[in-house]
Amino acid sequence: MAARPMDHEMDIITRDLLNMTTLVEETILNAIKSLKEKDSEMARNIIDDDEKIDMLEDEIKDKCLKFLATQQPLAGDLRKLVSIMQMIRDLERIGDHCEDIAKYTLRFENEEYMKELIDIPRMADMASKMVKNAIDSFVNRDLRLARRVWKADEEVDELFRNIYDELMGIVDRDPMKANQSVMFLFIASHLERIADYATNICEETVFAIEGGYDMEIKNGN
Amino acid sequence: MAARPMDHEMDIITRDLLNMTTLVEETILNAIKSLKEKDSEMARNIIDDDEKIDMLEDEIKDKCLKFLATQQPLAGDLRKLVSIMQMIRDLERIGDHCEDIAKYTLRFENEEYMKELIDIPRMADMASKMVKNAIDSFVNRDLRLARRVWKADEEVDELFRNIYDELMGIVDRDPMKANQSVMFLFIASHLERIADYATNICEETVFAIEGGYDMEIKNGN
């Protein structure tokens, strides 16, 4: 099985995808770190850096398009490329969510938090790990890992429900904290959506490898 | 300029895209209608019908993939196809948001609304119109229309900020209404995101027609 000229370019695109993933993953963690530590500067950096993610997406998309145009990949190659184009769009959206989180952080700049942040950072950890695993499962063609991401998503959803109930309870009990609670709720919902994106990425992984959205793999263990 | 065999298939895909758009558009309107009229049945239908949108997405995506694999389109054809694959993913996400809205509706099933809904339906109207226009601008290669969508997004953002302020005011004043307010806030934020998707679709339009994300067109009038 000979190496093909297209393999080289495919490798470059895969490397770019991994770079973008690393950047997005860090952004998630930083967003929550800046929230937790009330680090406005870091938050502002995140907002500025979103441009970087957008540019990365454009760049990879451009490479993919040119790859499609010049190499005319088929079968597995084609599915892989189409998946990458979907994934980078999702990664970019994840970046947008982080930007939103950072914007909330800036609103709290001059406020004390009503409680210590525990669940939200946990959620962020999980979400960022899910994103990383999702992409890794794609790159390494590892369906087992993809299945773990789906599992994790269930946990994240559970966690979100808990946070929701907790925060709504606080709003009920202490209207003064309503503003902050709603904010945290939004942040949590952003994280929940990020986790959803991770599962979407996993669907792409299955598609790229199996050539269809095989529900058994998704639902099985 | 002769008709090519691929034109026929391209037409089928375009028609499917328009059908999906119509369905999504209706779903947005129905989601808000069911919210407004507290029509639980309709809300439940929306939740059930989301499957339909998902299936439509898979179907179109499959057609696109097979088109790429067998017809190996280049240049304008290729960009058009890539754009469609991105758009249907966005349309599917819009459907997800509608499902979320419908789920909130079901929570209110046994509650009186604290106030009449005015701004949210307006936002929904605008968002659904934006989605329709975005796809139309793509299908008809109408950059002018695409620009109108961007303009409308600014209005929607403005509207969302108003709703946000209003609802947070209510929470401050009347903690009892906090729960409902937060819900409406989430619904509004879903609509805001739908509008964002519409602008993303417009970016794809520009990309498909111009072959790049031409910022001047986006920002010009």
Next chain:
Amino acid sequence: MKTYEKAIEKVILLSAIMATISVGLITFFIFRSGLPVLLEYGIIDFIFGTTWSPTNGDYGILPLIAGTLSITIGSLIIGVPTGIACAVFLAEILQKKWAKAFKFSIELLAGIPSVVYGFFGLVVLIPAIREYILPIYQFFDPEVSQTGFSVLAGAVILAIMILPTIVSMSENSIAAVPVEFKEASLALGANKMETIVRVLIPAAKSGILSSIILGMGRAIGETMAVLLITGNMAKIPGTILDPVATLTGTIAMEMGYASPTHQQVLFAVGIVLFVVIMILNIIAQLSVRKIGGNA
């Protein structure tokens, strides 16, 4: 380097012109030797005169022309259908390895010196005609010549002599018809015969035609074979069993003992022969070029 290459080109050009020089020389010397007597005697009288008796000063070569023509046409009548049939048989019907052997044999025929054919005609054909054909013919025409030296003998031998030319050139051009034509015809539901008659032979017609013209040229120009078997009687033949003399045979036979004037007359016969062959050649050249052009 450059001059070296130029010099080579000049030398090669000189060689190429050699044939042209030859033709020029031939033309010049034949005409130089024969033209005076031809003009003196009168071209019309020379060509249409019916008495050839050089020793008596009668130089009418019509009998010679008639002799040449009669055996040439006779040989074509026998040789052309046979030749084309053989070509088809070789190219399309016979198995490859047998066809190769057959073709090889045919080419052997081409190599046999003409004098050998003449000798064969002399010792086999003439007696055979005398023995088998003559009695039948005599039944209708008791006055017929009885020697066996005849138009018929000449035509048969010449037919055998031109056969290789016709067979091998026709076979080549039939074989050169792209196999795609054959396949196309068969794929349309034609059988083999239809394919041969309607596609292959028409496609090869220019090659077949030029093979016939070349064969004809060879028949007209042939000397030694006809000399031995046609009887060399300068008379316009009445039947196919009459003896005849040909232009070529007359030159070859009489040159040896001719007086100087007689020699000049023979050169004049040469001029006629030369002109006829030239015309035939030119026709062949033009037709090949014209038909061959669009294939």
Next chain:
Amino acid sequence: MDPRKLRNIKKAKNIAFYGIIGLLAAATLTVLIIIIGYILLNGFSHIDVEFLTQEPRKMGKEGGIFSVIIGTLYVTGVGILIATPIGIAAAIYFTEYAKEGKGVILIRFFTEILAGIPSIIFGLFGFAFFVIFLGMGWSVISGGLTLAMMVLPTLVRATEESLKTVPMSYREGSLSLGATKWQMITGVILPCCKPGILTGLILGIGRAIGESAAIMLTVGGSLRVPTSLFDSTRTMAVHLYTLASEGLSQEKTYATAALLILIVLVINGAANLISSKLGGSNGN
């Protein structure tokens, strides 16, 4: 038309078609076998060492044909030696150097014409030009030069044909590597054509050996072994003609004819072998 009727008509046509073709082909083959067989059978018994090594006596009625064999070799050799370089060079000119102008068309045309001229005309010319005009008399050289002119077109054509089968792409390949034209011709083109040229050469020899009419008028009929180029001599074909037409000796005539056929058969066989064995290696 009724398909069945059509089929029957086709069947009948088929039978007639193949029948006639087969018959004519068989007839041709039979004639060939008879001619060669008859002469060889009748002649072989009279060929012996004496016949080959003794000089003819009594105008060939007795003795052998030694001097005739030598004469044949002499005349043929001279003709071929003169014609070969000129023929090959001319063919190279036509295929490699000539640019399609009027002059070239004319030169080519005359070469073709030369091929069509009957041998008796060559004889007349040789007689008028070499024998009389140049004063060479009836001699080996007169005959050799005449023969050279006769076989020249054969050689040119054979060489040209084989040069033409060398694909254009070899020339392009060679030139694109920076070869000069002459390097291309000697290094690539001619090696490809060796079998073709050799075949042409051998066929030319065959034609020369079998020639009689032209030889008769330029070489004469001396039965002595020629000692110089300007001696008259006699070739086997001429000898055969003389024997046959004068009816001197059936035995010697058959023997000479058989020998002549044998030589020509061997030569043509060799030519055929070469062209079929080596001809295929040109590929494409």
Next chain:
Amino acid sequence: METKFEIEKLNLYYGSFQALQDIDMNIYSNRITALIGPSGCGKSTFLRTLNRMNDLIRGVTIEGTVKFDGEDIYGNFYDIIKLRKKVGMVFQKPNPFPKTIYENIVYGPKIHGEKNKTVLDNIVERTLKEVAMWEEVKDRLQKPALGLSGGQQQRLCIARCLAVEPEVILMDEPTSALDPVATSKIEGLLEELAEKYTIVIVTHNMQQAGRVSDYTSFFLNGKVIETDKTEVIFSNPANKKTEEYITGRFG
């Protein structure tokens, strides 16, 4: 979907060399089936078994059955002439006869006994229209076919094939000798022809198989590796070898 050809356990040998091995395949009516695979994989050989053109070659032996409309064409009493009338063929190199355009088209009908001039004229017009050439050449029907361009010649060959009213058209790399523009014209034609005819096409050009065919069959070393809808073969083939070939990883 009707089945036009049913091939079962087809084995073909050139002397002792096995060129086709246990081929099982169905070819459907009014569909375009493409045969792809590397050189020497047997795809052309297989194509030629469908109208028994392999009968031209000496030393070929064939086992198994090839049913055309339910009848075994290698059966003892099968009429080859009738078969070839129903199963037309178009070749790699355009091969119009060195006759006029008109004579090329009427060649087949004439062979099959049609003599009526009006009928023949109608056939010429109909077939040339079917190959979208009528307008181009209607004023020069009596001109030599070899004067046409390569693409026109190939379309003429298709018209010639249509003139005997076949049900199936076999095409052996019909565009490999043509330039891209002529190729795309022929490809455009195929879709229309498939409405009336069953088409089987051998092609070296994988992309072409993708563009024009409904079904694709991948041949390798005389075997059929995979047959499926073309879109499946190109986007998600079941067999690893097919994937390797399709993605250029083969060999």
Next chain:
Amino acid sequence: METKFEIEKLNLYYGSFQALQDIDMNIYSNRITALIGPSGCGKSTFLRTLNRMNDLIRGVTIEGTVKFDGEDIYGNFYDIIKLRKKVGMVFQKPNPFPKTIYENIVYGPKIHGEKNKTVLDNIVERTLKEVAMWEEVKDRLQKPALGLSGGQQQRLCIARCLAVEPEVILMDEPTSALDPVATSKIEGLLEELAEKYTIVIVTHNMQQAGRVSDYTSFFLNGKVIETDKTEVIFSNPANKKTEEYITGRFG
């Protein structure tokens, strides 16, 4: 990026027919430039102006300048032999000489005066390695080159071309006579060769231009319509005609 060829206002006529019209183009060192366009667009003619192979054809007149390393190759005193040594060419049909593999490769060096056996041996080994054929044929260097497969023959021709140490390799549809597997081997080779050589390739196969080239130039009716990076030509060409051709809407 260094410019190897600078073509300015190049016009070429066959007799009175203008085959190339006002061509302006740069060809860059160590890049692969593909020339595409429909039949008769002049791409092959243009290629052949770069090593003056058009000189073989009668009645050709050329205007404008073609600068190779800054020198006009159509200048009065330019040495064609030297040019052709530096600008090698590979043809459409593999054309190894009917000699041995070894003799094929050393033909060029020998012509240019190299006689040393060791040097020649080294050249053979080096060039065969460059075309990834050394292992395949090292044991049969003295076998006839025509016994190789089509793909091997073409690679041998590339090796033969490399043996005279050219700087540029012109390729005139080098794979159009090859099957897909041999084609992809040659394509795989091109990328490696581009590290040392400048390559200009004419191809009928648009997809091939996409796969292998860095720059693509689209020819139409003797004119250059557009030259750009290949990826741009194929994803977003500037000229409408290019887009039409690329997307098969042409003609």
